[in-house]
Amino acid sequence: MLDFTGWLGGILLAACGLPQAIKSYRQKHSFGLSIWFLYMWLGGEVLVLVYVLPKWHWPLIFNYTANILLVIVILYYRLWPGITLTEIKSKQRPL
Numbered sequence: 001m002l003d004f005t006g007w008l009g010g011i012l013l014a015a016c017g018l019p020q021a022i023k024s025y026r027q028k029h030s031f032g033l034s035i036w037f038l039y040m041w042l043g044g045e046v047l048v049l050v051y052v053l054p055k056w057h058w059p060l061i062f063n064y065t066a067n068i069l070l071v072i073v074i075l076y077y078r079l080w081p082g083i084t085l086t087e088i089k090s091k092q093r094p095l
Helices: 002-015 018-027 035-055 058-079 085-091
Strands: none
Touching: 002 058, 018 058, 035 058
């Protein structure tokens, strides 16, 4: 039961970044997110993954690996957006 709990928690935590990664992919940008937030998120995930790898704790390894991949997608669209801020503003409808 404890292993199931660990895996369930790992899957849920790994999925946390998925909605933002999908949104960034669809909109072709991540302008609303702080670049420093993304760098710290990525750095923290990598460091903790390095820590848990020798322990072979698979739920955590899955979680951190998935989060690293998701934050890379989000960071990519923050650094190299497929759309400019001017284009975003021109597509917005007035209230």
